[in-house]
Amino acid sequence: MSDPVPKPRRIIDCDVHCNPMPDNPIERFLPDSYRTALEQHMVSRPGPGYVNPFGVNRRDAAHERPEDIEREHLDRYSITYAVLQPQPSMYLSLNHSIDLGNAMCRAANEWLVATYLDRDPRYLGSVCVNANDPPAAAAEIRRAGAHPRMVQVIVPGEASFLYGHRFYHPIYEACEEMDLVFALHPGSEGSYGSSTAVGRPSTYFEWHVSLSQTFMAHAASLVLEGTFEKFPGLRVLLAEGGIGWLPHLLWRMDKDFKALRSTTPWLKQEPSAYVFEHIRLTTQPIEEPENPNHFVALLEMIRAEKTLCFSSDFPHWDFDDPVRAFGSKIPDATRERILWGNAADLYRKRLAALKTP
């Protein structure tokens, strides 16, 4: 990592987290009619049960308030745009009460607009929705998504169904209509059952390294269920799910397709083609092979110059620095695509309507 890396001119960071504050809680935006329900603890959800023993946030950077994020991250790294993924609101799909989940999503989206999006033009927003109630989620996508700085819809990796299931079609219809990206983010895996395909891990360590399984399963489901034939304008962002598993899935899907295509006759081209057209991934936490050439080869395999978008995951413990995280071996053109071009293309219709900050 000692080789000089050019300082990037423009950066879109696709995964920056913000949190409610004691003096600015989400509930401030909840209609009064829900006060009693709040007192009845109807905003509650199951959790995965794994806790990072050393804390999930960086120790060296304040992050609680907008001015902290601006000073510690946006200014320091000259971030052009930061896509906010609000915690814990992005997990509201898992809320036990469907109705309070819906109401809290609306409140969270209004909170995000008031607290961040209307404050600094570098912030872009994610619409929080309750994926367990797709018609309500679609209505919220059309309502909150009307704000010009909202660029995507965010849902948790943990879900009632694999995301290719047609249960979710109303959500995709709304995303397509509103030009919003459908983004998945991990963290809730294991809330419903096991976070792995086999059983519950014993440690946070084991839970954290196996989160990519969720993303493999959702990616295969979205492609093979024909989601992108049904919604040809839909774009999906797999945030914080890793990238090293993708070559395996691409190659295995294309291999099986030769024999099993007739079980999914709606697929009109090899499965990998749908991935390259419709699915994008974020970088953090980036794989760091001992041999940096292996990383370069991996980027070639997944066509990173088209598919990979930078993310820092600020302020979390496994944060990636936009200058240092990728080493010096990758081609400058690929680096520029990762830091700017791919996300700029992904959000292009929304960004085109904004003035560049």
Next chain:
Amino acid sequence: MTAPKKSVEIAFAVAAEGASPKVAGRESIRVGHRSEIAEGACKIIEHGSITIGVFLVEGVFHAIRNYCPHQGAPLCQGTLHTTYEPAAVGEFRPALPGRVLRCPWHGWEFDLATGKGLYDAKGRVKTYATRVDADGIVFVDL
């Protein structure tokens, strides 16, 4: 404006055109009397270093090289099926009834009449013209 055809749509369009016109070739191989091949069955014939399968499907003889382009499996030991053509999500439209040859090794699908692989735009197995003479003898023309 119609969208450009995707790879599997191209494959089915090629298959839908049916057997490409084949000139009666320089050489004919005698397969045997038509009664030797039952409906849906296959007879393997040898020609130099290669083998060719001759199938009878709905009264029509189809000859196809007995070699899968994937890993060289004896393709003609596979089975005949009907497949589903490209359609909308949730829709199953039967296609190519009884004339899809599925490789015995990895299950790749080929249209028996044209040799077209049904999984992408380019995959194909060589097919040959067949004819039956007045005495009921089946020939493959190379």
